[in-house]
Amino acid sequence: MRALLEKDIRILLLRKSTMVMFLVIGIVFTWSFSAYFSGAYLTMLGSMLAISTISYDEADNCMPFLFTLPCARKQYVLEKYLFVYGFSFIAGLIGLLIILVASIAKGLPVDVTIIIETLASEIPILLITGGIMIPLQLKFGPEKSRMVLLAIVGVIFVIGYMISKSTYVRNLMAEAGRYMDGNAPIRLFAVFLVLLVVLSVLSVSISGKIMDGKEY
Amino acid sequence: MKIILNNSSMVPIYEQLMDQIKNEIIEGRLVSETALPSVRTLSGELKISALTVKKAYDRLEEEGFIVTVHGKGSFVAETDKNLALEACRKTVEDEFAKVILKAKNFGFSKEEIQDVVSIILEEDK
Amino acid sequence: MITAKNVTKRYVDFTLQVDFEIPKGRITGFIGKNGAGKSTTMKLILGLVSPDEGEMIVMGSSATNLSIKEKENIGVSLAESGFSPYLRIADITKILKKAYPNFAQEKFENACRSMGLPLNKPMKEFSTGMKAKLRVLVAMTHEAKLLILDEPTAGLDVEARNEVLDLIREYMKEDEKRTVLITSHISSDLESLCDDIYLIDNGKIILHEDTDVILGEYGILKVDQETFQKMDKSFLAKTVPTSFGYTCFTKEKRYYKDNYPGMVIENVKLDELILMLTEFKKGENEK
Numbered sequence: 100m101r102a103l104l105e106k107d108i109r110i111l112l113l114r115k116s117t118m119v120m121f122l123v124i125g126i127v128f129t130w131s132f133s134a135y136f137s138g139a140y141l142t143m144l145g146s147m148l149a150i151s152t153i154s155y156d157e158a159d160n161c162m163p164f165l166f167t168l169p170c171a172r173k174q175y176v177l178e179k180y181l182f183v184y185g186f187s188f189i190a191g192l193i194g195l196l197i198i199l200v201a202s203i204a205k206g207l208p209v210d211v212t213i214i215i216e217t218l219a220s221e222i223p224i225l226l227i228t229g230g231i232m233i234p235l236q237l238k239f240g241p242e243k244s245r246m247v248l249l250a251i252v253g254v255i256f257v258i259g260y261m262i263s264k265s266t267y268v269r270n271l272m273a274e275a276g277r278y279m280d281g282n283a284p285i286r287l288f289a290v291f292l293v294l295l296v297v298l299s300v301l302s303v304s305i306s307g308k309i310m311d312g313k314e315y
Numbered sequence: 316m317k318i319i320l321n322n323s324s325m326v327p328i329y330e331q332l333m334d335q336i337k338n339e340i341i342e343g344r345l346v347s348e349t350a351l352p353s354v355r356t357l358s359g360e361l362k363i364s365a366l367t368v369k370k371a372y373d374r375l376e377e378e379g380f381i382v383t384v385h386g387k388g389s390f391v392a393e394t395d396k397n398l399a400l401e402a403c404r405k406t407v408e409d410e411f412a413k414v415i416l417k418a419k420n421f422g423f424s425k426e427e428i429q430d431v432v433s434i435i436l437e438e439d440k
Numbered sequence: 441m442i443t444a445k446n447v448t449k450r451y452v453d454f455t456l457q458v459d460f461e462i463p464k465g466r467i468t469g470f471i472g473k474n475g476a477g478k479s480t481t482m483k484l485i486l487g488l489v490s491p492d493e494g495e496m497i498v499m500g501s502s503a504t505n506l507s508i509k510e511k512e513n514i515g516v517s518l519a520e521s522g523f524s525p526y527l528r529i530a531d532i533t534k535i536l537k538k539a540y541p542n543f544a545q546e547k548f549e550n551a552c553r554s555m556g557l558p559l560n561k562p563m564k565e566f567s568t569g570m571k572a573k574l575r576v577l578v579a580m581t582h583e584a585k586l587l588i589l590d591e592p593t594a595g596l597d598v599e600a601r602n603e604v605l606d607l608i609r610e611y612m613k614e615d616e617k618r619t620v621l622i623t624s625h626i627s628s629d630l631e632s633l634c635d636d637i638y639l640i641d642n643g644k645i646i647l648h649e650d651t652d653v654i655l656g657e658y659g660i661l662k663v664d665q666e667t668f669q670k671m672d673k674s675f676l677a678k679t680v681p682t683s684f685g686y687t688c689f690t691k692e693k694r695y696y697k698d699n700y701p702g703m704v705i706e707n708v709k710l711d712e713l714i715l716m717l718t719e720f721k722k723g724e725n726e727k
Binding site: 354355370413 | 466467606609610612613616632633634635636650651652655656657693697698701705707
């Protein structure tokens with residue numbers, strides 16, 4: 100497991116210049132356009148970069164050899180989640196740092212809400228890229244999984260659109276809005292966090308099954 | 316220890332190996348208690364199977380030329396020169412016996428066989 | 441060390457069915473034509489594919505269920521797989537150090553240097569020979585008890601092949617209890633290296649013999665029609681008709697050498713043996 104983490108870190112280091120570029124773009128946009136830009140942005144790019152290590156494993160037929168190293172397939176799966184979540188989280192924290200620095204420099208008010216809102220906005224991204232992309236990528240490979248992801252996002256969008264059209268849901272949302280108060284971001288954050296944990300556990304077990312069934 | 320193997324010879328490799336080690340011992344180039352290379356080492360150097368080397372070592376031990384100490388390796392045995400020579404004589408005799416049998420099968424007489432031998436010896440001079 | 445009990449693996453157009461036992465302290469070779477089933481056998485041993493029937497047992501455990509500790513004792517070189525070629529040796533050294541507790545970093549780096557492998561270049565810039573040498577070095581610098589080398593010499597010139605073979609010989613010299621399993625379709629490589637050889641064809645083991653016996657006792661007889669009619673055929677394992685009469689494969693060349701003086705008897709080269717045993721499917725006379 101430690102060997103696999105080391106391997107992914109080494110692969111990530113191959114893309115130092117890409118990371119620096121992303122970072123610069125994040126800083127520039129946060130500074131000049133939206134004060135909250137870099138949080139979600141860096142989380143997303145971070146998790147994309149981390150997931151791309153699976154493509155590195157699959158390109159050049161590296162997988163068979165990796166499974167001859169002293170590590171079980173389950174560990175390979177766990178390591179990927181750890182790595183993708185870990186690296187995205189670090190990227191998210193850097194994003195948050197940029198936001199805070201930018202806010203202070205611009206003389207905007209800085210409080211805990213900003214921190215919680217930023218972190219809350221990062222969690223769904225983790226869920227989509229990590230929780231959904233990892234099993235997809237393991238199952239379909241880099242090319243197909245991107246198409247499948249697009250399809251899934253499309254379906255979610257259509258369902259969301261239909262729900263938003265329904266008057267019943269609208270009434271429900273309005274009802275819920277009445278209960279919103281100063282603590283809403285914290286609650287939202289908590290709900291997202293629980294969702295993240297539950298869906299991740301589910302995603303890990305699906306990925307584990309996918310890998311166990313693979314033959315090389 | 317100098318060993319040259321002929322891969323295209325009809326004489327099995329282990330026999331070639333045995334004969335050459337025997338020669339080294341008889342001619343005194345390998346003195347008693349000298350350690351022989353390990354089976355794997357010799358196998359690697361000569362690029363032959365370890366089982367071939369083992370077979371040769373086993374036979375040499377049976378014939379009393381070497382001693383194998385478990386876990387330590389093989390060593391040249393305390394050999395009686397005369398015994399060693401006797402062993403060589405025996406090998407030669409056996410080979411002759413085979414050839415003579417073959418010659419008899421072809422219907423050679425005793426004199427004819429002796430003639431062949433003396434002609435070959437003449438040629439060798 | 442490794443036991444295959446009636447292991448069967450079915451693919452759409454190919455079925456592998458093998459039974460064998462590989463003891464400790466041996467260099468065992470698997471030889472056969474491309475697609476004969478050598479690599480599939482190695483993959484079964486490595487647990488990369490699981491058998492449809494039967495059991496593959498490696499060091500006492502099922503191949504698909506080896507513990508981390510057991511895997512630490514195995515060194516592997518696969519023909520078309522390895523670390524990402526974008527990495528450098530400097531990178532994989534760090535990975536190997538974390539993967540294997542017995543990884544000998546200094547020894548590994550020295551070996552790389554002495555074989556002319558640059559530590560700080562991406563491996564994709566390496567030549568085929570350099571890649572092959574590196575794969576074998578990776579497999580054997582962590583004190584593994586079992587080496588599994590799938591086609592370690594494929595695509596290499598004679599010189600590079602010899603270097604790789606010498607690495608394996610050196611490895612066995614260090615500890616005679618080690619075991620090496622190697623596949624190749626270049627039979628001369630195995631002839632000079634292996635203690636015993638499995639000949640695999642069309643998913644089946646068609647011959648298993650000590651190299652010593654193959655080279656020492658097997659023979660190819662070349663006889664004309666007339667001689668063939670008269671000769672004792674009880675020790676012929678296979679006979680193939682040829683332009684001049686028959687080419688016969690025997691496991692007892694001494695018998696024919698002693699009883700048929702003047703008969704053309706050749707030592708067996710593995711290549712010929714493979715051709716004799718696999719190519720002539722029709723009109724053969726098998727005993």
